[in-house]
Amino acid sequence: MKEPKKQQNIKKLRNKDDCQMITVSVKVAAYLRRLKGCSDGKTELDLFPGSRVKDVLKDLSALPGEIGLIILNGRAADLQGLLNDGDNLELYQIFGGG
Amino acid sequence: MSYGYNGKILKINLTEKKYEISTPSDLFYRRYMGGRAFAAYYLLKELEPGVDPLSPDNILIFAASVLTGAPAPGIPRFTVAAKSPMTGGFGESEAGGSWGPQLKRSGFDAVIIKGKAASPVYLYINDGEVKIKDAGHLWGQPVAMVETLLKEELNNPKIKVVTIGIGGEKQVRYACILNEASSANGRNGFGAVMGSKNLKAIAVSGTKSVNLFDKEAVKDVSKWVASIYRDNPISATLNEYGTPAAIAVLQASGMLPTDNFSSGAFSGYDKIDGDTLKKKYVGKKPCYACPIACKKQAEIDDERFSVDSVYGSPEYETIASFGSNLGISDLNVIIKANELSNKYGIDTISTGVTIAFARECFINGLLSKEDTDGIDFTFAEPIDLLKVIEKVAHRDGFGNLLAEGCLRLARKLGNNSEDLAVQCKGLELPMHDPRAKFIVALGYAVAVAGPDHMSIPHDVFYETQERINNNGLDSLSFYEPITDPAKKVKAAVYGQTLWSLYNVLGVCDFAYQPRGIISFDKLVNLVKGITGFNTNMFDLMEVGRRAINLARMFNVREGFTTKDDKLPAMAYKPIKEGRLKGAKIDKKQFAESLKEYYQLMGWNPETGVPYTSTLKALDIEWVLELINK
Numbered sequence: 001m002k003e004p005k006k007q008q009n010i011k012k013l014r015n016k017d018d019c020q021m022i023t024v025s026v027k028v029a030a031y032l033r034r035l036k037g038c039s040d041g042k043t044e045l046d047l048f049p050g051s052r053v054k055d056v057l058k059d060l061s062a063l064p065g066e067i068g069l070i071i072l073n074g075r076a077a078d079l080q081g082l083l084n085d086g087d088n089l090e091l092y093q094i095f096g097g098g
Numbered sequence: 099m100s101y102g103y104n105g106k107i108l109k110i111n112l113t114e115k116k117y118e119i120s121t122p123s124d125l126f127y128r129r130y131m132g133g134r135a136f137a138a139y140y141l142l143k144e145l146e147p148g149v150d151p152l153s154p155d156n157i158l159i160f161a162a163s164v165l166t167g168a169p170a171p172g173i174p175r176f177t178v179a180a181k182s183p184m185t186g187g188f189g190e191s192e193a194g195g196s197w198g199p200q201l202k203r204s205g206f207d208a209v210i211i212k213g214k215a216a217s218p219v220y221l222y223i224n225d226g227e228v229k230i231k232d233a234g235h236l237w238g239q240p241v242a243m244v245e246t247l248l249k250e251e252l253n254n255p256k257i258k259v260v261t262i263g264i265g266g267e268k269q270v271r272y273a274c275i276l277n278e279a280s281s282a283n284g285r286n287g288f289g290a291v292m293g294s295k296n297l298k299a300i301a302v303s304g305t306k307s308v309n310l311f312d313k314e315a316v317k318d319v320s321k322w323v324a325s326i327y328r329d330n331p332i333s334a335t336l337n338e339y340g341t342p343a344a345i346a347v348l349q350a351s352g353m354l355p356t357d358n359f360s361s362g363a364f365s366g367y368d369k370i371d372g373d374t375l376k377k378k379y380v381g382k383k384p385c386y387a388c389p390i391a392c393k394k395q396a397e398i399d400d401e402r403f404s405v406d407s408v409y410g411s412p413e414y415e416t417i418a419s420f421g422s423n424l425g426i427s428d429l430n431v432i433i434k435a436n437e438l439s440n441k442y443g444i445d446t447i448s449t450g451v452t453i454a455f456a457r458e459c460f461i462n463g464l465l466s467k468e469d470t471d472g473i474d475f476t477f478a479e480p481i482d483l484l485k486v487i488e489k490v491a492h493r494d495g496f497g498n499l500l501a502e503g504c505l506r507l508a509r510k511l512g513n514n515s516e517d518l519a520v521q522c523k524g525l526e527l528p529m530h531d532p533r534a535k536f537i538v539a540l541g542y543a544v545a546v547a548g549p550d551h552m553s554i555p556h557d558v559f560y561e562t563q564e565r566i567n568n569n570g571l572d573s574l575s576f577y578e579p580i581t582d583p584a585k586k587v588k589a590a591v592y593g594q595t596l597w598s599l600y601n602v603l604g605v606c607d608f609a610y611q612p613r614g615i616i617s618f619d620k621l622v623n624l625v626k627g628i629t630g631f632n633t634n635m636f637d638l639m640e641v642g643r644r645a646i647n648l649a650r651m652f653n654v655r656e657g658f659t660t661k662d663d664k665l666p667a668m669a670y671k672p673i674k675e676g677r678l679k680g681a682k683i684d685k686k687q688f689a690e691s692l693k694e695y696y697q698l699m700g701w702n703p704e705t706g707v708p709y710t711s712t713l714k715a716l717d718i719e720w721v722l723e724l725i726n727k
Contacts (some may be wrong), residue, residue, distance in 0.1 A: 030339055030376075031343060033333075063331055063568070079562075092351075095558070
């Protein structure tokens with residue numbers, strides 16, 4: 001039957017060893033070093049193809065509204081930004097006054 | 099029985115060496131609540147229009163609020179106000195630290211100072227007792243020393259002191275007032291006003307706790323903040339880094355003022371950012387009852403000079419003003435410049451922006467080494483900045499011209515140099531580029547006391563759904579993100595009204611939403627819990643609105659018109675470098691938005707004057723009799 005085969009294929013894709021993952025470098029400023037794995041101010045993440053910036057934020061355990069500025073490959077981006085292999089992401093916390 | 103406030107206002111006449119105690123009605127406190135509103139009320143009623151701000155005729159007011167002194171976080175602030183030596187209009191400046199709460203403990207809600215003492219004096223207010231004492235031995239003393247000497251002399255280690263330094267004594271036009279050596283009523287030159295009255299300091303102490311209506315309600319807010327401030331990233335960043343964390347963010351955003359606001363990005367930013375400065379922190383200087391403790395102390399290891407950590411560590415504004423905006427990336431020089439500014443009592447923003455103006459003039463050949471006492475004003479040698487600050491504070495040589503601020507200096511220089519002076523109404527702009535933030539641009543042009551980055555929440559808070567859902571703005575009727583400048587007037591009006599309320603109440607913008615973590619609900623509970631007033635956010639916003647309108651009418655009486663609600667020439671020139679390269683204010687859009695602002699405020703869009711119906715709705719139509727006189 002067709003359906004079980006489909007499920008098998010989907011299961012296969014979710015397995016990191018079988019899937020062509022993408023690697024994204026993340027740089028964070030100041031207080032964002034408390035994010036998962038970012039104590040040096042940077043980290044590298046292996047993500048599923050089709051991942052977006054918001055998935056990175058979830059992986060890093062960022063809080064809602066915490067990230068003020070997102071720079072993807074030198075350009076301002078938002079949470080929906082689509083990620084590709086080798087991308088450089090910079091994250092800054094929100095700041096408005098002082 | 100009053101809760102939250104003493105019901106007493108101290109009025110001192112330095113010329114006659116007399117004082118009296120005024121006891122306004124409960125209705126006065128209910129309607130005006132504190133800070134800017136108290137100040138505007140008394141300046142309208144008791145100051146003659148047209149006086150010279152540095153003459154004995156000016157009136158200097160220190161106003162706490164119905165909340166100040168209560169044991170709750172983020173409400174330590176008090177307002178200093180007078181006719182401003184910088185703008186000639188309503189002047190105000192707020193500070194944190196501990197002086198405001200201690201004033202309340204001494205038995206008074208505000209102090210109003212008239213006249214001029216025959217020779218230098220200080221005031222000592224202790225548990226309701228008032229003394230005017232000789233300050234000859236304090237005149238000339240640096241700021242931190244004054245508090246030390248007074249504690250000894252008065253044999254009272256509990257006093258809190260507001261004081262001026264040499265800058266105020268010499269009436270540097272933008273001299274400031276400090277308490278605890280690093281909490282400044284920075285802007286608008288009230289240090290000069292104090293100096294012009296021969297008033298060196300005001301020491302306050304007392305044993306009177308603020309009377310609380312509902313202790314438990316107040317405790318609830320304190321408990322909540324204590325439980326969460328370390329984990330919430332907004333308060334935690336302030337707790338760990340302080341405001342300097344902003345340097346990296348604003349650099350990445352392309353809005354870090356560089357070279358007298360010509361650019362928004364500075365190549366040396368990483369040498370002066372929050373990460374670098376954090377390594378020099380040796381302590382925190384919390385304001386009264388606040389665990390967030392955003393203010394820090396720093397020490398340096400430098401063979402060229404040392405720094406007294408009592409003067410704190412530079413805030414974001416100071417780092418940008420003495421750093422990127424002057425092309426300086428030597429952090430130790432910036433820390434030393436901050437120390438000198440606090441020691442002598444001069445505003446780091448106005449000092450830096452005036453020097454930046456002179457630097458650009460020097461680079462363009464409008465000033466030469468002959469004019470600048472031989473100092474190379476490119477600051478290729480950053481340490482030369484320290485010489486200049488000494489000269490400004492002492493009004494020495496070229497420092498005497500710099501001490502007048504960039505607009506007055508530009509008028510002296512002529513040659514169209516006024517286009518290079520980054521100011522509104524004669525007061526230098528703070529370190530937030532209006533070309534990058536349209537709401538801030540509107541705010542700068544219309545702010546009653548001159549351009550003030552803390553008079554209006556910035557554009558960034560309204561920009562994404564996530565932010566407005568988490569920072570409280572949805573409860574102020576903002577349901578969708580706003581990015582189009584044409585749609586920003588509502589944000590300018592409501593935001594400015596909210597932060598006007600915060601200035602009235604002495605609330606810290608860093609502790610309460612949208613910039614801080616404490617919600618409007620908790621603020622309402624706090625006001626109710628402290629004062630017993632039957633209030634809510636609608637009523638409190640009206641308090642904020644009332645204060646703006648009072649101050650606006652003061653300016654109307656002093657002759658201000660819509661012509662004064664404008665941006666400097668720089669706002670219409672494109673940002674040269676950085677992510678926002680090319681950005682500038684659209685003249686037509688700005689003019690349209692400004693008209694819309696007047697309309698939404700209930701002011702005549704042709705004259706900028708509040709309609710009578712607006713004043714009536716705020717119960718302040720009594721102002722009209724004073725204007726028409």
